[in-house]
Amino acid sequence: MGWMAWTLPTGLFFAGIAALLVAMTVWQTVSPGRERKGFLPISTSRGDRLFIGLLAAAYGHLLVLALTDWPLWIATAICVAGMAIIMKWG
Amino acid sequence: MKTYNNKAWWLVLPVFVLVAFSAIIPMMTVVNYSVQDIFDPSTRYFVGTEWYREILVDPRLHDSLVRQFIYSFCVLAIEVPLGIVVALSMPRRGLGVPFSLILLSLPLLVPWNVVGTIWQIIGREDIGLYGWTLNSLGLDYNYASNPRDAWITVLVMDVWHWTSLVALLCYSGLRSIPDVYYQAARIDRASHWAVFRFIQLPKLKNVLLIAVMLRFMDSFMIYTEPFVLTGGGPGTATTFLSQTLTQMALGQFDLGRAAAFSLIYFLIILLVTWVFYTAMTHNDDKG
Numbered sequence: 227m228g229w230m231a232w233t234l235p236t237g238l239f240f241a242g243i244a245a246l247l248v249a250m251t252v253w254q255t256v257s258p259g260r261e262r263k264g265f266l267p268i269s270t271s272r273g274d275r276l277f278i279g280l281l282a283a284a285y286g287h288l289l290v291l292a293l294t295d296w297p298l299w300i301a302t303a304i305c306v307a308g309m310a311i312i313m314k315w316g
Numbered sequence: 317m318k319t320y321n322n323k324a325w326w327l328v329l330p331v332f333v334l335v336a337f338s339a340i341i342p343m344m345t346v347v348n349y350s351v352q353d354i355f356d357p358s359t360r361y362f363v364g365t366e367w368y369r370e371i372l373v374d375p376r377l378h379d380s381l382v383r384q385f386i387y388s389f390c391v392l393a394i395e396v397p398l399g400i401v402v403a404l405s406m407p408r409r410g411l412g413v414p415f416s417l418i419l420l421s422l423p424l425l426v427p428w429n430v431v432g433t434i435w436q437i438i439g440r441e442d443i444g445l446y447g448w449t450l451n452s453l454g455l456d457y458n459y460a461s462n463p464r465d466a467w468i469t470v471l472v473m474d475v476w477h478w479t480s481l482v483a484l485l486c487y488s489g490l491r492s493i494p495d496v497y498y499q500a501a502r503i504d505r506a507s508h509w510a511v512f513r514f515i516q517l518p519k520l521k522n523v524l525l526i527a528v529m530l531r532f533m534d535s536f537m538i539y540t541e542p543f544v545l546t547g548g549g550p551g552t553a554t555t556f557l558s559q560t561l562t563q564m565a566l567g568q569f570d571l572g573r574a575a576a577f578s579l580i581y582f583l584i585i586l587l588v589t590w591v592f593y594t595a596m597t598h599n600d601d602k603g
Binding site: 228229230231232233235236239240268277281284285287288291292298 | 341344345347348349351352354357360362364365368369372373580583586587590594598
């Protein structure tokens with residue numbers, strides 16, 4: 227695996243994504259969800275909202291990096307809050 | 317609804333393994349590269365998000381990105397309507413069907429680098445049919461020195477190469493429309509435009525979605541044809557994103573910076589494709 231040039235932060239990042247996918251699968255198996263309409267302009271399933279949240283988080287981090295000198299944890303905190311809002315009311 | 321059996325998911329496993337090796341594992345490697353300064357396999361330093369910060373304010377990325385969006389927009393604006401017109405004018409029965417299908421397939425069979433070479437020759441003002449004809453008509457055409465001519469040639473080359481794909485997809489969509497729709501239109505004395513607008517176009521929506529997405533992704537990632545034809549010039553007039561990326565990764569061997577660049581590139585394609593797909597399938601759900 228040396229050729230993949232792993233680092234601890236990227237390892238933790240991918241482990242987090244994998245854990246998120248496993249958790250979503252378990253959640254859907256235990257309590258199946260349906261598509262519904264929230265504040266987003268389209269009807270979405272839980273998986274759709276997770277995808278939208280992750281994509282928005284990626285762009286959010288890039289915006290903070292491009293436009294501000296803020297430390298990255300502020301972007302991460304905002305994106306986690308955004309993800310929670312999208313999952314709950316999106 | 318209760319799910320009784322999930323064993324069918326095992327059938328997805330081969331595809332998952334294939335995608336893992338062809339896409340997921342390389343992508344994870346790119347993410348790892350993007351946070352490091354890499355000199356050789358054993359000499360690398362963690363730099364965090366530094367490459368992203370630098371790349372996001374790099375004027376080279378901004379210029380290439382603008383050029384890329386203009387190029388993809390032009391490609392879609394020309395090839396999609398032209399492909400529909402070609403498909404509508406193709407014969408529906410008789411010997412003309414296989415003939416036109418073979419004729420349209422020919423450009424798709426030509427490899428990208430050969431397409432670039434063909435147009436490099438066709439565009440020459442001394443021996444090329446296209447360049448010589450334009451100059452004979454009194455137009456001062458030279459794709460090697462004039463950015464406008466280079467752009468037109470790269471676009472015409474793409475239209476020549478890929479309009480067939482849109483046309484073939486649309487033709488397959490048109491052939492799948494049952495004849496009863498046309499019979500009903502004839503009874504109602506619908507005009508040609510009304511038949512197109514209310515029967516053919518709605519039925520073409522799904523194939524058009526695939527055509528638009530394929531042409532957007534391909535044109536947004538274009539590399540070989542303009543590289544062979546113009547080498548990205550004159551100056552940087554036809555240097556698109558993938559060429560800027562290749563120069564960074566292979567020309568300068570700046571792997572960390574190139575990895576950050578390619579992830580931003582990937583995010584743009586992912587967002588645009590998702591927006592296209594959602595917009596078109598969402599309307600489908602409503603209608």
